[in-house]
Structure formats: structure tokens, C-alpha cells
Amino acid sequence: MTEKPSKIRTPIVMTIAGSDSGGGAGIAADLKTFAALGVHGTCAITSVTAQNTTGVLETFDLAPETIASQIEAVCSDMEVKWAKTGMLSSSEIIREVAKEVRKQKLFLVLDPVMAAEAGGDLLRKEALSVLIEDLLPTCKVTTPNASEAGALAGMEVKTPEDAKIAARKIADLGAEAVIITGGHLDATDLIYEAASETFTLVPGTFVKGGTHGSGCTYSASLTAFLASGESLEGAARKAKKFVEQAILRSLPAGKGVHPVNQLGAILEEKERYLVLRELKEAVLILESNPNFPDLIPEVGCNIGMAIPEADSYEDVAAVEGRIVRCRGRAVAVGCVDFGASRHVARIILASLRYNSQIRAAINIKYSEEALEACREMKLGISSFDRAEEPKNTRTMDWGTAEAIKKYGGVPKVIYDKGGPGKEPMIRLLGTGATEVAELAVKLAERIRQKSR
Ligand SMILES: Cc1ncc(COP(=O)(O)OP(=O)(O)O)c(N)n1
Numbered sequence: 001m002t003e004k005p006s007k008i009r010t011p012i013v014m015t016i017a018g019s020d021s022g023g024g025a026g027i028a029a030d031l032k033t034f035a036a037l038g039v040h041g042t043c044a045i046t047s048v049t050a051q052n053t054t055g056v057l058e059t060f061d062l063a064p065e066t067i068a069s070q071i072e073a074v075c076s077d078m079e080v081k082w083a084k085t086g087m088l089s090s091s092e093i094i095r096e097v098a099k100e101v102r103k104q105k106l107f108l109v110l111d112p113v114m115a116a117e118a119g120g121d122l123l124r125k126e127a128l129s130v131l132i133e134d135l136l137p138t139c140k141v142t143t144p145n146a147s148e149a150g151a152l153a154g155m156e157v158k159t160p161e162d163a164k165i166a167a168r169k170i171a172d173l174g175a176e177a178v179i180i181t182g183g184h185l186d187a188t189d190l191i192y193e194a195a196s197e198t199f200t201l202v203p204g205t206f207v208k209g210g211t212h213g214s215g216c217t218y219s220a221s222l223t224a225f226l227a228s229g230e231s232l233e234g235a236a237r238k239a240k241k242f243v244e245q246a247i248l249r250s251l252p253a254g255k256g257v258h259p260v261n262q263l264g265a266i267l268e269e270k271e272r273y274l275v276l277r278e279l280k281e282a283v284l285i286l287e288s289n290p291n292f293p294d295l296i297p298e299v300g301c302n303i304g305m306a307i308p309e310a311d312s313y314e315d316v317a318a319v320e321g322r323i324v325r326c327r328g329r330a331v332a333v334g335c336v337d338f339g340a341s342r343h344v345a346r347i348i349l350a351s352l353r354y355n356s357q358i359r360a361a362i363n364i365k366y367s368e369e370a371l372e373a374c375r376e377m378k379l380g381i382s383s384f385d386r387a388e389e390p391k392n393t394r395t396m397d398w399g400t401a402e403a404i405k406k407y408g409g410v411p412k413v414i415y416d417k418g419g420p421g422k423e424p425m426i427r428l429l430g431t432g433a434t435e436v437a438e439l440a441v442k443l444a445e446r447i448r449q450k451s452r
């Protein structure tokens with residue numbers, strides 16, 4: 001029997017919060033966030049809400065002892081350091097949770113949930129003072145939005161200046177740090193750290209999309225990043241980006257405020273990682289081939305690959321400084337990175353408009369022999385003529401589209417015979433960077449063989 005390899009310890013975190021039957025906020029949002037960010041999530045349910053995207057219909061609180069029992073069951077078995085709270089609807093629940101936080105010595109992120117965005121109170125009016133007196137002093141950081149900050153600080157928070165005053169007041173009530181999230185102000189989050197009396201701004205952008213569960217997702221992701229060893233500022237920056245992505249990819253579920261999409265938020269990062277990994281492999285294929293240097297044009301060669309649904313240079317990775325010929329070898333001048341190409345990136349972006357599967361391209365030196373080899377290999381070929389290019393267009397956008405239209409689809413090969421001051425060029429297109437690199441290498445070998 002083979003032994004399971006020992007793994008680096010995955011942080012174990014806990015959410016002490018209510019459930020949302022619509023799956024958008026509360027425990028559901030927290031556990032999805034933990035899973036997306038690679039920490040192990042545990043939970044203690046405080047209340048069950050009958051809720052959907054249009055609001056909270058009913059709430060059923062669990063007995064404080066039942067909540068304590070869940071926390072104790074987890075903490076007696078697993079090493080939980082960081083926890084977060086969400087919906088704690090009554091004074092009794094808050095007191096019990098505060099007792100457990102102290103007993104289990106939890107590092108607490110306190111999300112002072114007061115109401116659902118779509119409608120429905122989640123904190124009884126009389127419980128606010130208990131939250132402030134009993135729980136706030138136990139927390140490492142609290143994450144109110146502007147209106148929650150106003151309620152905690154006993155003032156209106158309408159401007160960034162108000163937010164600064166409120167943050168100090170909340171810290172004076174016992175929180176070690178306060179992050180006032182800016183979703184309701186100017187998209188900038190404000191961090192106040194009591195020990196150093198410092199303010200830090202975390203700018204963001206308003207993104208369009210459903211926001212149901214965004215507050216829970218922010219505090220849960222902050223907890224996950226802190227548990228993974230990030231500093232408060234680092235965790236706050238990452239949590240903000242994560243929530244922006246989750247809103248951007250929110251799901252069209254329900255008739256009200258659509259829920260954020262935590263798994264969608266990490267999808268793009270994963271795609272970017274996969275693209276860089278494949279591109280590095282492709283560059284190695286090119287650099288290690290003895291025949292490929294023959295195909296490097298005067299201007300150098302670049303190979304690019306895009307993430308799915310790419311729509312800008314920043315979505316296409318390529319080689320910084322291109323691949324050049326040096327002492328008879330192909331050498332990548334720099335590393336692979338997003339935004340490193342203009343020409344090859346434009347070829348890919350133009351092709352993507354016609355076929356979303358074609359995400360990679362490479363430019364190689366034009367020669368009659370190379371074109372002949374493409375024909376022999378039965379590759380689909382098309383071309384454009386720079387002399388026909390209309391004014392005020394970009395050659396790569398126009399030329400690629402022109403060749404695709406002429407061919408009736410995206411061909412494997414697009415060439416042009418150059419123009420004044422413009423080197424003729426062949427481009428190979430394909431689904432991935434290794435595919436086009438292997439094709440380039442095969443062509444180079446074939447041309448070399450024929451010239452012998
Ligand atoms: C059970 C439960 N807990 C918390 C909330 C509030 O969630 P939040 O992330 O602030 O999102 P909105 O509800 O404001 O969209 C909730 N609704 N239900």
C-alpha cells in the first residue's frame with residue numbers, strides 16, 4: 001500500500017452565521033468562499049432563514065446552547081485559529097458566541113450583519129448594544145459597510161471623512177482593526193488599525209453584477225486570507241479583488257438581487273495560470289529544437305496564448321522581448337507574461353471573434369519553402385495583402401479578419417508578402433501554445449530535410 005504524501009497544512013477556519021435558503025449569503029456564501037480559496041471551512045449555524053433573492057421571509061433562531069455545541073464539536077477536534085461571524089440575531093446568541101470566542105481563543109473577523117440588501121432585518125434592534133459591548137472587543141477586525149459602521153459608531157457615514165471618524169470610534173469600542181467597505185461610498189475600502197493609529201485606503205472599482213452575499217463573501221475571504229498568513233492589508237486587498245470578481249461573475253439566479261459567484265471568481269486566475277504553464281512548455285519546445293532557428297524572422301518571433309473570452313492585450317500571454325536567433329539557437333529574451341505582445345496578441349484577439357477555440361498563434365519567417373511545406377502538410381491556408389488595407393485600421397486586426405473571411409473560417413496558416421518596410425510573415429494558429437509550437441517545429445524539420 002502506498003502512503004498518502006504528507007501535505008502542507010491547510011488552514012481550518014470557521015463561520016458562525018445564519019443559513020440563507022437561497023444559497024446566496026450566510027453560511028452558503030462563507031463555505032463556498034473558503035472552498036474557492038483553499039482553506040477548510042467549518043460552520044456553526046446560528047439561525048435558519050427562509051430567504052431568496054427578493055428578501056428574508058422568516059427567520060428561526062437556534063438555541064444558544066446548540067450554537068455553542070457546534071463550535072465546541074469542531075474546536076475539540078480541529079485546530080481552528082481564525083473564525084468569522086455573520087448573522088447573530090439576538091442578545092442571547094451574541095453573548096453565547098462571545099463566550100465561545102473567548103473560550104476557544106479564536107481570532108475573530110466580525111461581520112456586523114444587520115439586514116439583507118433585498119430586505120429583512122437580521123439583527124434585532126435591542127441586540128446592537130450587546131454586539132458592541134460583548135463581541136466587538138473580542139475581534140481582531142470588524143468589516144462593516146457604511147451603514148453598519150454608522151450604526152456601530154452612532155453617527156451617519158456618508159463621506160470618506162465620516163468613515164474615518166466612524167472607524168476610530170469603532171476601534172475605541174474595542175476592535176483591534178476596522179475595515180469599512182466602500183461599496184456604498186466610493187468603492188474604496190478604509191482600514192484603520194488601532195495599535196498604530198493608521199489609515200490605509202484600498203481602492204477598487206464598481207463592477208456590474210449581482211451583489212447578494214457580497215458582504216459575507218468579503219468577510220469570509222478576508223478570514224481565509226488571514227488564516228493563510230497574509231497581513232491585514234494584504235488580505236484586505238485580496239479580499240476586495242475576490243469580491244469584485246465574484247460580483248462580475250454573479251449568477252442569474254432568482255428574480256431579485258442575484259447572488260455573487262465565488263467559484264467563478266477564481267476561474268480566471270486558474271485560466272491565467274494554465275495559459276502561462278502551457279506557454280512556458282511551448283517556449284521550451286521551440287528553444288530546444290535545432291531546426292526552429294531557421295524560422296525566426298528578422299523582427300523576431302513571438303508565441304502567444306489567450307485565456308478563454310479574452311478581449312484585451314492583458315488577456316494574452318506571450319514572450320517579453322520576443323524569441324530571437326542567437327548563435328544559431330532560438331532564445332526567449334524575457335519571461336512569459338500577460339500583455340507582452342501586440343502583433344501576435346492582435347492576431348489571436350481577431351481570430352477569437354470568429355472561433356473561440358483558437359487561442360494561440362506564432363509568427364514565423366515567410367519563405368516559398370515554408371508555404372510549400374504548409375501545403376504538403378495539408379494545413380488550411382489563407383492570406384491578406386497589405387496594399388489593400390484601408391486607412392485607419394490596424395494591420396493585424398484587419399489582415400487576420402480579411403484572411404479568415406476569405407477562407408470561410410479560421411485557417412491554420414495566415415501569410416502576407418509584406419510591404420514597404422514590412423517583412424513578409426507567416427502566422428500559425430491553433431487551440432493552444434504547445435500545438436502551434438509543435439507545428440512550427442514540424443515545419444522547420446520538413447524544410448530542413450528538403451534542403452538537404
Ligand atoms: C443568513 C444571512 N446572513 C447574512 C446575510 C447578509 O448578507 P450580505 O452578504 O450582506 O448580502 P445581502 O443579503 O446584503 O445581499 C443574509 N442576507 N442572510
Ligand SMILES: Cc1nc(C(=O)O)sc1CCOP(=O)(O)O
Binds near residue numbers: 302340344345363425
Ligand atoms: C513585428 C511583428 N509582426 C508580426 C506579424 O505577424 O506581422 S509578428 C511580429 C513580431 C511579434 O510581435 P509581438 O511581440 O508584438 O507579438
